Amino acid sequence: xxxxxxxxxxxxxxxxxxxxxxxxxxxxxxxxxxxxxxxxxxxxxxxxxxxxxxxxxxxxxxxxxxxxxxxxxxxxxxxxxxxxxxxxxxxxxxxxxxxxxxxxxxxxxxxxxxxxxxxxxxxxxxxxxxxxxxxxxxxxxxxxxxxxxxxxxxxxxxxxxx
Numbered sequence: 749x750x751x752x753x754x755x756x757x758x759x760x761x762x763x764x765x766x767x768x769x770x771x772x773x774x775x776x777x778x779x780x781x782x783x784x785x786x787x788x789x790x791x792x793x794x795x796x797x798x799x800x801x802x803x804x805x806x807x808x809x810x811x812x813x814x815x816x817x818x819x820x821x822x823x824x825x826x827x828x829x830x831x832x833x834x835x836x837x838x839x840x841x842x843x844x845x846x847x848x849x850x851x852x853x854x855x856x857x858x859x860x861x862x863x864x865x866x867x868x869x870x871x872x873x874x875x876x877x878x879x880x881x882x883x884x885x886x887x888x889x890x891x892x893x894x895x896x897x898x899x900x901x902x903x904x905x906x907x908x909x910x
Contacts, residue, residue, distance in 0.1 A: 765856055767884065769846040769877055770829065773817035776846065776877060778884040783891075785830040785837075787845055790821070793828035799839040806830050809838035811890060819843050836891045851875045856884060 767778035768787075786801060793799045799806045809831070812819045819826065825844040832838070856873045863871075872886045 764850040764852055765875075765884075766848065766850050767875075767882070768829065768848050769882055770827075770840075770842040771844040771846060772812045772815050772819065772842060775815060775817055776880050776882045777811075777815070778849075778851075778875065778877075778882045779829065779831060779840070779890065780884070780887050781848060783831045783833055783887050785832050788828045788830065790826045790828065790841075793839060793841075799828060799830065801830055804832075804837050806832070806837040806839035809840045809891065811840045811885075812842070817843075831887075831890055833887055833891055838891045840890065846877070849877055851877075 766781035768781050768784050769776055769778050771777075785804075785806075788799065788801070797808045799808075819841055820843060823843050827842055827845045829840045829842055829845070830837070831840050856875050858873050859868060859871055869886060870889045871883045873884045875882050875884060
């Protein structure tokens with residue numbers, strides 16, 4: 749409160765970004781943790797097109813396919829990440845869950861200026877974890893409109909080739 753009895757508005761700045769780091773082939777990707785609802789083993793999730801957990805149906809999201817990575821279904825560390833924005837719910841199969849990390853905001857970098865196309869909506873930035881590049885995926889792109897984005901199979905194929 750100020751001397752005149754008025755309240756001063758203050759804004760709290762978030763100093764860290766919390767990410768769930770997962771692996772698709774050789775690529776590490778960071779899923780913003782606000783959308784992570786759970787992680788299941790391959791057996792817990794089953795093999796269907798959707799996963800039912802806590803009364804919510806999570807539709808299969810072929811994020812690996814959109815990234816141009818092939819998943820090894822027999823890989824012992826394969827997991828299914830339940831991801832949601834509160835309205836749309838997706839089940840993302842990943843080759844491995846590396847873990848949850850907190851990254852200082854100044855360690856999150858935007859894409860370099862040479863990326864000028866749709867990839868700007870796919871990847872919100874980059875960071876490093878254990879000296880490896882992590883693509884921070886956009887929550888909107890992860891889920892997209894499940895009927896629209898997942899069905900098209902469009903994605904950043906060129907990113908997985910580097």
